[in-house]
Amino acid sequence: MATRARRSHRRTEALSRERIVEAAVELLDAAGEGGLTFRALTDRLATGPGAIYWHVANKGELLDAATDAVVAAALAVEPAALPDSPRDEIRAVALGLFEATEEHPWLGAQLAAQLSRNPAGTVTPRIFESLGRRVRALGVPRGDRFTATSALMHYILGAAGQNAANTTGAAALGPDADRAEFLDAVSTAWEELDADDYPFTRAVADELREHDDREQFLAGIDLILAGITALHPPDAQARTSPAT
Amino acid sequence: MATRARRSHRRTEALSRERIVEAAVELLDAAGEGGLTFRALTDRLATGPGAIYWHVANKGELLDAATDAVVAAALAVEPAALPDSPRDEIRAVALGLFEATEEHPWLGAQLAAQLSRNPAGTVTPRIFESLGRRVRALGVPRGDRFTATSALMHYILGAAGQNAANTTGAAALGPDADRAEFLDAVSTAWEELDADDYPFTRAVADELREHDDREQFLAGIDLILAGITALHPPDAQARTSPAT
DNA sequence: ACCTGAACACCGTTCAAGT
């Protein structure tokens, strides 16, 4: 159906790693992980596969770079005027990542995959640093910061994956199906589970229908923040000299 | 190096979906997601691709089935004598899933991918039900159970993904490299990050080196449980009639 | 109903050759 009007320009700019990664993100956004192929990429960039391999080692590295670019962009919003309570900042950082997985539905699965492929990569430190500074500012004692920050990060990654699933699921229902429609379908499926094996899931299925993703996500963040404060009460010393 | 001794039997059992899924899990365990191909599968099962397609719709469904089988097995350990405090049960269920991602390093990434591919699938309800029952038994009021259970599940999925990354990463270092060696390498990499951009991550890098994965994971569970108790204190009514 | 296996379309990657 769509007219094949790509390659309208005969490539004015030279090829670069940035342009390639940018095109990769666009392809991923448009058609998911299956949409990113070297054929589609060469088409869009009006070049041959060899040119891409000059700038990028392989497809895995390209996926890593795309993931990193999107995460970096999501975290870069911070400098703008944010509420200055560490607690609200953590909520804002978390929500920024959450929203990135809404804009880029491939991101959730990719974050997990990227970690497996390249665990020493750049994505984890980025997120970890952004959260950890605020955890320190919260007054969490030195020895408890690693645990608290990890817990926040793991929750965010897990919830982001689930959220991406809902976006993808809605898209799979049809081009004009929205999220509410999809959650309604899942909720109905849950209500039809075996009564003996799934009493709890059946009982809360209707909450899935009504729930607001963002609110739900932030409620989880609040839960963890409450746990941090309960288990690791602010250390007076850490608070008076926050740079420690 | 390994002698190609597969197919020693001329297939005594008939092919079945179970046998196929079982072989798929074995291939995934042995060589990761890249190890599962229809060629390897037909080889191992001494059959042709058409036979597999008779029992399974496509590769995605096969991956889903493998993921579901492994998760179901991990959760099935429950019936055995478990500590009967809901809190300890939640810890045990969580640890069971965590250990499953250690045994099956592909599981972490696959859980995220499976959710995206088939969000209405069987894996989420299984985990959700298992955790949710204990959250109810904990005395969490009706309206807060969904949030509490979701938070636990998301944390577990995120941490499982990260843990799988460490296992995969260690394997990538070489066949005889262990986990501690890998964490040491990541820790060093973190210490070499830019001092201006990554002060927090650099400061806690050494804790990564010393940390025990399981302890760290359970500390996160405890954090969330503490948050649940703090934010949603047990409802006396729910406790006296736990079936509500 | 269940299985065989050749064939197809497509993919990531390489590399000799160009500028």
Next chain:
DNA sequence: ACCTGAACACCGTTCAAGT
């Protein structure tokens, strides 16, 4: 140094044919 594009090995999937 950077790019071209044909070629290669491999993959998921199909399907006419068998039992």
